[in-house]
Amino acid sequence: MSLHEEVSALLRTVAAQVVVPRFRALAGHEVTVKSAGEIVTIADREAEFRLHDGLATLGLGARIVGEEATERDPALLDDVGEGLVWLIDPLDGTANFAAGRAPFGMMIALVEDGSPVAGWMFDPLSGRLCHAARGLGATCDGAVVRARPTGAERLRAALGTHFLNPGLRERVHAHADRHLAVVPVPRCAAESYPRLVFGSDDVALFQRILPWDHAAGALFLTEAGGRITHWDGTRYRVGGRGIGVLAAASPGLWEQAADVLLSPAAGLIELDCLVS
Structure with missing residues (x-):
């Protein structure tokens, strides 16, 4: 089989055996708080373990960086933009999943020196699989x-x-509302990027850019003809x-x-300058 x-096949197997059986079937002790405003479920942890082991057998010699492993060992993100790296988001949209609602998804990306070279976004409920390979275009369920x-x-x-912070958030939305039709976010990047490609949304903005949340979607979007950059206009890069x-x-x-959104009136450029 090809990569x-x-x-x-790995995504579909883990979804069928680990994720889907626990949807709307989580016991109380199987959902825990891992950080402020963030929860994790037994499905996240078990799915990542299975995905990690599956990717390790492919023989590419790539480092494997998963969301839940990084929570335990933040040093895994050191030099994530160097060399060949697998990125795993075993259950994107965990809050939705734990609440018994869609959307949620599973994402894997292969990144080389900070540039995504292949990406997969899988919807366990519908079976939709979005894939992209650098320079080879984007597909959904095999169709370009x-x-x-x-x-x-x-x-x-x-x-x-x-x-x-609440003040800046209010400023951004007040400015955006005067010019754009602001719509609710799905709280699931594995759904956000397909929405841009399939004509549901025109634009998406994210503040937090953890590598496993965006590498696969960024490649899918750009290979489909879209554009993604950091707020300063530089190309998106992992790490x-x-x-x-x-x-x-x-x-x-x-x-x-x-x-x-990136005009001075919105206020995000000020934040960009302060952080940079």
Whole structure:
């Protein structure tokens, strides 16, 4: 089998054996708080263990960095932008999953020197599999896909600002509401990026950019014809110094969104400068 087929089969197997059986069937002790505002379930941990072992058998010699392993050992993120690295998000949208609602997903990305070279986003409930390989395009369930705009009069923008301080969050949304049609975020990056490609949303903005949350989706979006950058306009890179990301279904839509969301009036550039 090809690498794509092997990783796809691994995702489907782990979803069927670990994730789906626990949906709406979690016991109280199987959901715990791992950090402020973040929870983890037994499905997250068991799925990551199985995915880790499966990727290790592929023989690429890549380091394997998983979300839950990194929670226990943050040093795993050291030099994540160097060399060949597998990134695992065993259950993206854990809060949704634990609450018994969709969307949630599973994501794997292969990254070389900070640049995503292959990515998989799997929806365990529908069986939808989004895949991209650098320079080879994007597919969904084997069919080639190209990103398309919503066609709405005002750009539909999903703003992942829930980690901003309340004052800045209010400022960003007040400014965005004057120019864009702000829509709810799915709280699941494995759903956010497909929405940009399939014409549900035009724009997505994220403040927090943990590597496993965005590498697969960023590649899927760009290979489908969209654009994603850090807030300062530099290209998205795993392990880089840029903060935040702005993603859109096309370069033109990115420019329109940047004029609003990355303008001084929105306040995010001030944050970018302070953090940088």
